[in-house]
Amino acid sequence: MISLNVNQKTYQVDVDPNMPLLWVIRDIIGLTGTKYGCGVAQCGACTVHLNGEAVRSCVTKVSRAEGQKIVTIEGLSANNDHPVQRAWQEIDVPQCGYCHSGQIMSAAVLLRENPNPTDQDIDEAMSGNICRCGTYLRIRKAIHIAAEMQKTKSNTGQTKNSVSPVKI
Amino acid sequence: MIQVSRRRFIKNAGGAGIALWLGINVRGNTIIATNIIESGNFTPYILVESGGAITIFNTKPEMGQGTFQSIPAIIAEEFEVSLDQVTIKNTNGEKPFGNRQRAGGSSSIRTNYTDLRKVGASAKEVFIKAASARWQADESDCYAENGKVFHKPTNRTFTYGELVADASKLELPKEPKLKDPKDFRILGKMAKRPDVPLKTNGSAQFGIDVQVPGMLYATVARSPVIGGTLKSFDASETLKIPGVEKVVQVERIMGRYHSVGVAVIAKSYWIALKARKTLKIEWDNKGYENFNSVDYEKHLRELSREEGVLDKTIGSVDSLNLPPEKNVEAFYETPMVAHHTLEPINCVAQVRGDQVEIWTSTQVPSSITGSGENDVHKYIGFMPDNIKLHSTFVGGGLGRRLNVDYVIEAVGIAKNLSQPVKVLWSREDTTELGPYRPMTFSQLKGGFSEDGKLISFQHKVISPSFQEAMNPAYDIKKVDGTMVEGIGEQAYEIPNLKTSYVRADFHVPVAAWRSVTSSTLAFCHECFIDELAYKANKDPMNFRLELLSKPSDLKRVLLKTREFSHWDEPLPKNRGRGMAQWEFFAGLCAQVVEVTVQPDQSIKVDKVFAVIDLGEVVNPDNVKNQVEGAIVMALGAAIKPGITLKDGKCMQHNFYDNPLIRIQEVPEIEVLILAEGGKVKGVGEPGLPAFAPALANAIYAATGDRIRKMPFDLKKV
Numbered sequence: 001m002i003s004l005n006v007n008q009k010t011y012q013v014d015v016d017p018n019m020p021l022l023w024v025i026r027d028i029i030g031l032t033g034t035k036y037g038c039g040v041a042q043c044g045a046c047t048v049h050l051n052g053e054a055v056r057s058c059v060t061k062v063s064r065a066e067g068q069k070i071v072t073i074e075g076l077s078a079n080n081d082h083p084v085q086r087a088w089q090e091i092d093v094p095q096c097g098y099c100h101s102g103q104i105m106s107a108a109v110l111l112r113e114n115p116n117p118t119d120q121d122i123d124e125a126m127s128g129n130i131c132r133c134g135t136y137l138r139i140r141k142a143i144h145i146a147a148e149m150q151k152t153k154s155n156t157g158q159t160k161n162s163v164s165p166v167k168i
Numbered sequence: 169m170i171q172v173s174r175r176r177f178i179k180n181a182g183g184a185g186i187a188l189w190l191g192i193n194v195r196g197n198t199i200i201a202t203n204i205i206e207s208g209n210f211t212p213y214i215l216v217e218s219g220g221a222i223t224i225f226n227t228k229p230e231m232g233q234g235t236f237q238s239i240p241a242i243i244a245e246e247f248e249v250s251l252d253q254v255t256i257k258n259t260n261g262e263k264p265f266g267n268r269q270r271a272g273g274s275s276s277i278r279t280n281y282t283d284l285r286k287v288g289a290s291a292k293e294v295f296i297k298a299a300s301a302r303w304q305a306d307e308s309d310c311y312a313e314n315g316k317v318f319h320k321p322t323n324r325t326f327t328y329g330e331l332v333a334d335a336s337k338l339e340l341p342k343e344p345k346l347k348d349p350k351d352f353r354i355l356g357k358m359a360k361r362p363d364v365p366l367k368t369n370g371s372a373q374f375g376i377d378v379q380v381p382g383m384l385y386a387t388v389a390r391s392p393v394i395g396g397t398l399k400s401f402d403a404s405e406t407l408k409i410p411g412v413e414k415v416v417q418v419e420r421i422m423g424r425y426h427s428v429g430v431a432v433i434a435k436s437y438w439i440a441l442k443a444r445k446t447l448k449i450e451w452d453n454k455g456y457e458n459f460n461s462v463d464y465e466k467h468l469r470e471l472s473r474e475e476g477v478l479d480k481t482i483g484s485v486d487s488l489n490l491p492p493e494k495n496v497e498a499f500y501e502t503p504m505v506a507h508h509t510l511e512p513i514n515c516v517a518q519v520r521g522d523q524v525e526i527w528t529s530t531q532v533p534s535s536i537t538g539s540g541e542n543d544v545h546k547y548i549g550f551m552p553d554n555i556k557l558h559s560t561f562v563g564g565g566l567g568r569r570l571n572v573d574y575v576i577e578a579v580g581i582a583k584n585l586s587q588p589v590k591v592l593w594s595r596e597d598t599t600e601l602g603p604y605r606p607m608t609f610s611q612l613k614g615g616f617s618e619d620g621k622l623i624s625f626q627h628k629v630i631s632p633s634f635q636e637a638m639n640p641a642y643d644i645k646k647v648d649g650t651m652v653e654g655i656g657e658q659a660y661e662i663p664n665l666k667t668s669y670v671r672a673d674f675h676v677p678v679a680a681w682r683s684v685t686s687s688t689l690a691f692c693h694e695c696f697i698d699e700l701a702y703k704a705n706k707d708p709m710n711f712r713l714e715l716l717s718k719p720s721d722l723k724r725v726l727l728k729t730r731e732f733s734h735w736d737e738p739l740p741k742n743r744g745r746g747m748a749q750w751e752f753f754a755g756l757c758a759q760v761v762e763v764t765v766q767p768d769q770s771i772k773v774d775k776v777f778a779v780i781d782l783g784e785v786v787n788p789d790n791v792k793n794q795v796e797g798a799i800v801m802a803l804g805a806a807i808k809p810g811i812t813l814k815d816g817k818c819m820q821h822n823f824y825d826n827p828l829i830r831i832q833e834v835p836e837i838e839v840l841i842l843a844e845g846g847k848v849k850g851v852g853e854p855g856l857p858a859f860a861p862a863l864a865n866a867i868y869a870a871t872g873d874r875i876r877k878m879p880f881d882l883k884k885v
Contacts (some may be wrong), residue, residue: 074370092360097363
């Protein structure tokens, strides 16, 4: 049995310790917002937060995540209102939407670490996330919008960003 | 035409009370659904319940193109409801909607625009009629707004829900009065897409996300040599692995392509995938293990000497006998590419006796259920009435999911099981096994008159055939229209034209890829037009406009493009500007690309101006998003390696050796939407074909290097 803390809930899972965290989250725990895209850390669709850091769950062994804090897209905010999510909604970033769980999870960490990213900062932080629909211009724009929202969030009364500030 | 002639009046056993059924119950009440399916002839798009709830059915699978908003928006506009007050539901391949559930060819709006307005307008008219009868008032004193009917003189109102019982007794008008576009509240206005919030918190369900109680997982080992099939296998080691339930053989069928593989079924996908590596399989490669792309490409070049079959001819290119210095010739080549929908191919299926239930991401629900015109469902092996489909959000279609090989295969596996099973292709499976967009090679010839006018143009395409791949009855002596798509239909006025096609045999599965053959032919055609312009010592824009003396959509678009892209403003020496356009069945878009030659001689793509001609626009913001995305996809196909085969096997495996465009590679993009009435044109694909030739033409303008082969490397042009 491996004990996992996902979105502040504890799960006991009986799986091969080498099983990638992605498949545990999706197929065993049943949270399907985290996506499979490539299985080799090339596309970023599977990005989750492990102790506040963006990791590719498709290449993270579940044993490595034992007892750590895991946040998936479902746990990023209580009401779909993390500044990144709101910015994504404000300018209709997604098309098919498949990659955007991963895009949003990567962007959330970027903005926590760098509240005022330049275009170049965004490109560097987001270059591991592929969008086949090609919504990159909107992703960049939405991250700038989210940065602005983040600055004024204390005035909006929205629920607090649930990205853990704890570092490994 | 959608029939708008009969209304349904239904007592809903589910407790919703009386409902005016301008729709079909796709929510699980099978008695009602069956009755309606049998009665046929009605308006299946709107459901109004007496409690006030309104549902609009979206028939086009949402794969990123925006139909979850755009299809209901057209109905809602005329029905006088806002999208905020309706529930939008996707259809699942039901018979009354038939092939209108096929999402392909950028057809959703261009083929439904007027019909769906009529659906909404006719429904609105019966509610107004019902209200005026109750008030004993003139219909002309009543109007509808926000799901209510108002009596102007007295300010009385009824909600649509309150009117359902009366409205349901009235005949729907066949030719309702449509709104004046200047009164539109939704159409043509920027609108938020209701699927977006579902896509920011992980709640949008794609096929891959479906979970059915008791579900098993399967992965299939298929011959790595494309064209090969199963000879024998030994699963004794595999079956010893804890969690492995069964190993079965299964056939994949895609047009003329049939191949048997071995499916490993296990308690989890991870176990199945690991266990698959322990299979001992012997493949019958049928000689395809000697196939190499390099040889095949050589073969295509040799085939270009053949006359081929004629597509279109105007005047007589052969009898002109122009002197050699008046002739220009060029040969262009394009690669095979993979679709790479980011959601890997998958399907869930459960077989119970003679019934099958299917959950999947597809562009063709009606092909799966057999409610459309085609008979693909026959391969699934069930009668249409016994096929129940759940059509989910689609994590990218791009043409790949017009094919149902993966559905046939999943059902084939499920036939061996009493439980439901999710069959998932790995990224490697998806990359290595096709289908792919086929390569097209093009031989082009142009001829000038003594006074420098372009009087002759020939375009011969040499390529595998889509028709032959998909349709066993295809007559190879006839031209495959898909393979010469658009090349005989450009608006340029050239007195002597000949387009033709040389078919090349090909055993690799091929499929339409966003914008189909226009995605390669536009590159060849429009780069060659550029070559001719330079040969004639003319500005490429002027050269094209001089070939357009008569009024045409293209002429109008090019004149706008000239202005929008600042075409006539000079650029500094290290920069270049190129243009291209493409008009084809799906629509029309012209583009101008600006590039910079950097100090290390590599090319930077700076900016793209795109002008898309639509006739009518539903959601301009979504159109912009689509054009931006099409340009990014076109950039990838232009500059990233394609798919190649060696010893019969695909040489690319995953994104590390078959890369896609990433965020740092995307140029600035400006989009101008023309919606000036006239023919309604498509959105999803037309933004794609003009990009690659505009880029190559820009590189020529900046460097003098003419690119005649895709892909090309921006670092080493």
